[in-house]
Amino acid sequence: MRDEVADGWKISQVEVLVGLPRRDIQRACYEGAGGLGIVKPRNTTWGWRVYEVPDVAKLFLLAQGRRQGKTLDEVRDELASCEGARDVLHKLARCEQAAREACDAQAGASMSACALRCAIEQGDVTVFAGLIDASFAEDARAFCDAHAALGLAAEGLLSKLFADLARVRACGQAPSSNDAKEICAASVHAVSERCALRAADAAELLARAMNASGMGLTCELWLGPATWTYANAALEASQLDAQRAGATEEECHVKPLGDAKEQSAV
Incomplete structure (x- = not known):
């Protein structure tokens, strides 16, 4: 009954939820010698402490710091400035970004290892295209819905772009x-249409996908040295043309100031 009545978590529950040993949680609560004093759980009438969301957030950050090899005292110093919800949110956002970057790096390492193994074994070359398009799908999902992203990946949009440019x-x-x-412009147009994106955003998606971790090595193991750098240069040249065309079109829609003055004088 206590779990249902209490508006929070017991220490045993926090241990499981954030992956932090009980002794570290207890030290986080204590102030003075040996204590960290970064959380102050609420005492209940039943004689045990209730850890609320802000407490759990700080203990989660403590657990992440420990996994990175930091000492409890080092993490305490980092969390000393967390006096309000905004400070905690800022540190959680940084933690989220770092975890995302680590995940991207691991995915890139996995992709590179698979591509190198395939190259050494001289296996099925379609593996390279599969790796490229799977990576594209992950990047595209940050820009558009999963159905559109997976559809473009299944059609091999990015691997075909690389292959066409290599030719x-x-x-x-x-x-x-x-x-x-023209090859790059066609790919940008396809992404723009299928993902309902502006051309500039579609180009950004392609650039991001082309420069994902592990993409350069995979592309060049498949299509040869310098093909990845060539593809990046081609996309950049294509976008410069698109920007110039957009600027020219905008100028054509602007009436010269002299004409406007003449019309107002009439």
């Missing part, structure tokens, strides 16, 4: 050639 490069054409830029 243009093999013909001796520069990244700024019309053929290379």
Whole structure:
């Protein structure tokens, strides 16, 4: 009954939820010698402490610090400035970002290892395209709904873009050639249409996907040295053309100031 009545968590529950040993949780509560004094759980009439959401958040951050090899005292110093909800939220946001970056790095390492193994074993080359398009799907989901992202990945949008640009490069054409830029523009248009994005956002999605961790190595193991850098240069050239075209179109819609003055004089 106590669990249902109390508006919070007991220490045994917090241990499981944040993965922090009981002794560390207890030290986090104590002030003075040996204590950290970073959380102050509420005492109940039943004689045990209730840990509320702000307490659990700080203990979670403490657990993350410990996993990074920091001492309790080091984490205490980092959390000493957490006096209000805004401070805690800021540190949680930083923790979230760091975890996301670590996840991306691990995914890139996994992708690179698989690509290298395939290259050494001289296995099925379709593995490379599969790795590239699976990575694209993950990046695309940050820009559009999962259905559209998976659809483009299943069609091999990014792997085909790399392969098409590799063929243009093999013909001796520069990244700024019309053929290379047209290939990139077509891919940007496809992403824009399928993901309901502005052209600039679609290009950003492609650039992000092309530069995901492990992408460069995978691309060049498949299509040859410098193909990944060539693809990036081609996309950049294509976008510069698009920006110039947009600026020119905007200028055409602006009436010259002299004409406006003449009309007002009439």
